[in-house]
Amino acid sequence: MTKKLETQRLIASLEKTSRKTKKSIWKDLAKRIGKPTRNTADVNVEKLELLAKKFAGKTLVVPGKVLSKGELTTKTKIVAISASEAAVEKINQNGEFILLRDFVDEKVKVSELMIVKWYYECRCK
Numbered sequence: 001m002t003k004k005l006e007t008q009r010l011i012a013s014l015e016k017t018s019r020k021t022k023k024s025i026w027k028d029l030a031k032r033i034g035k036p037t038r039n040t041a042d043v044n045v046e047k048l049e050l051l052a053k054k055f056a057g058k059t060l061v062v063p064g065k066v067l068s069k070g071e072l073t074t075k076t077k078i079v080a081i082s083a084s085e086a087a088v089e090k091i092n093q094n095g096e097f098i099l100l101r102d103f104v105d106e107k108v109k110v111s112e113l114m115i116v117k118w119y120y121e122c123r124c125k
Contacts, residue, residue, distance in 0.1 A: 011030045013101070013104050015027060015030045021110075023110045025110050025113060029063055032063040033081065040081075041117060042064050042065045042066075042067055043064065043067065043116055044067045044070050045067070045069060045090050046069055046070020047070070048066065048070075048072060048116070049070060049073060049074060052076040052095075055114045058076075059112050059114065060078045060116050061100070061113055061115050062079065062080035062116045063081065063116075064081060065083060066082070066083035066084070066091070068089075071090060072094050073094055074095070075094050075095050077096045078096070079097075080097070
């Protein structure tokens with residue numbers, strides 16, 4: 001099964017940004033997004049709340065979808081491929097939600113980014 005055209009363009013954009021900036025984080029994100037969807041991170045807002053407290057000041061990058069379970073009380077920036085409407089509303093109350101395709105073009109300090117992996121989703125309690 002092939003990836004959607006939008007996802008293929010996002011992966012190409014991430015790879016191009018990786019080559020241009022010589023930062024491996026963009027290539028890592030492209031690899032994660034290129035995996036089958038059953039292997040991508042679907043993260044609830046409550047897990048992002050825990051990570052936002054643990055990694056204060058970092059921008060959380062989710063290479064998957066953000067779901068709406070829980071509340072976000074910590075002011076943080078969350079970047080993801082997609083999110084449910086309810087999750088976007090909850091995030092925008094105290095933080096900021098940006099789609100990954102829009103975020104790639106911004107000037108970003110890589111040291112301020114934290115990729116939310118499946119590991120963090122399961123073990124952050």
